Amino acid sequence: MIKTASILRIIVLVGIAFLGVEFLLETEPGQWAVIVHPYAWVFLGLVLLIAIAIEASIAALHAILYKTLSEENKLRFHELEAHKSSKLEEKMQAILKKMTRSKSIEREGEIELDHVYDGIRELDNKLPPWWVYSFYASIIFAVIYMIRFHVYNDYTQDEEYLMEVAEAERSIEEYKRTAKDLINFETVTLLTEQSDLDAGKGVYNASCVACHKPDGGGGIGPNLTDEHWILGGGIKNVYKTISEGGRSGKGMVAWKNDLKPLEMQQVASYVISLYGTSPAEPKDPEGDIKWTPEDN
Numbered sequence: 001m002i003k004t005a006s007i008l009r010i011i012v013l014v015g016i017a018f019l020g021v022e023f024l025l026e027t028e029p030g031q032w033a034v035i036v037h038p039y040a041w042v043f044l045g046l047v048l049l050i051a052i053a054i055e056a057s058i059a060a061l062h063a064i065l066y067k068t069l070s071e072e073n074k075l076r077f078h079e080l081e082a083h084k085s086s087k088l089e090e091k092m093q094a095i096l097k098k099m100t101r102s103k104s105i106e107r108e109g110e111i112e113l114d115h116v117y118d119g120i121r122e123l124d125n126k127l128p129p130w131w132v133y134s135f136y137a138s139i140i141f142a143v144i145y146m147i148r149f150h151v152y153n154d155y156t157q158d159e160e161y162l163m164e165v166a167e168a169e170r171s172i173e174e175y176k177r178t179a180k181d182l183i184n185f186e187t188v189t190l191l192t193e194q195s196d197l198d199a200g201k202g203v204y205n206a207s208c209v210a211c212h213k214p215d216g217g218g219g220i221g222p223n224l225t226d227e228h229w230i231l232g233g234g235i236k237n238v239y240k241t242i243s244e245g246g247r248s249g250k251g252m253v254a255w256k257n258d259l260k261p262l263e264m265q266q267v268a269s270y271v272i273s274l275y276g277t278s279p280a281e282p283k284d285p286e287g288d289i290k291w292t293p294e295d296n
């Protein structure tokens, strides 16, 4: 027979192993180690197997030892076991008694009030300590709460709300940065953070300078710093040109297979930031569409 104690021991052991995994393995705050590191499950599975094996061996040992006992000792063994469990029951009863301080039904007479109404009697019961203690605890909680929030004004509910919204917005931004298909030429927005423009410049220097020149003045490709655009200016058009390519045969290929959406967004933002700069050898304006950053 499987004993409850064995199961409890196994659960506690696996629980401790789980906590250990969570504390010892490095994760970003708010992430579960067992999700980030799937092999943690292998470890937990091993711990579970070993715990079951230990419990099974102990149970087997018990069974063998029991078989070796003489009939008389077997009886004594059962008595001892029974004694153990009745001891436990007594203890539980004592704790229950302490937490309720109730009078047993036989002794109810001692606390009866001489107030009978329609045969309904009233007992002057003591307040049960479990209730009194929780009441005291709530008073202490209230005092601390009042001092913290109404005397020292730690933070108000409004501020708490704003903090949570800011936190959520941060994680949405984070998600948008890493999620792939969220950015396309319809949803793309202009990035203005210096770090994004620097990243865009990195992509530009690596992939675009051959045709557009390091300063954007143009060579095989058109000048990217003036207000004339062949395929349309503004973040959405520029992103689309980079992602889908220019007119066929002109040399501007589609970059969507080589660059990540975020990289294309960064390099498009960088291209737009070049507007109005003065390249060393600017190519003559090409394209009939006029666009300046004010048109965004």
Ligand code: HEC
Binding pocket: 203, 204, 207, 208, 209, 210, 211, 212, 220, 221, 222, 224, 228, 229, 230, 231, 232, 233, 238, 241, 242, 246, 247, 248, 250, 251, 252, 253, 255, 267, 268, 271, 286, 287
């Ligand atoms: C092989 C040469 C070449 C490379 C490399 C190149 N381009 Fe181009 N690019 C061109 C040409 C040619 C055009 C004109 C396309 C057309 O006329 O349809 C163009 C057009 C553009 C336009 C549209 C300009 C307008 O007036 O509408 C943008 C924006 C642009 N390129 C950005 C980039 C970026 C960003 C990169 C790097 C990821 C890049 N290009 C790499 C040759 C190139």
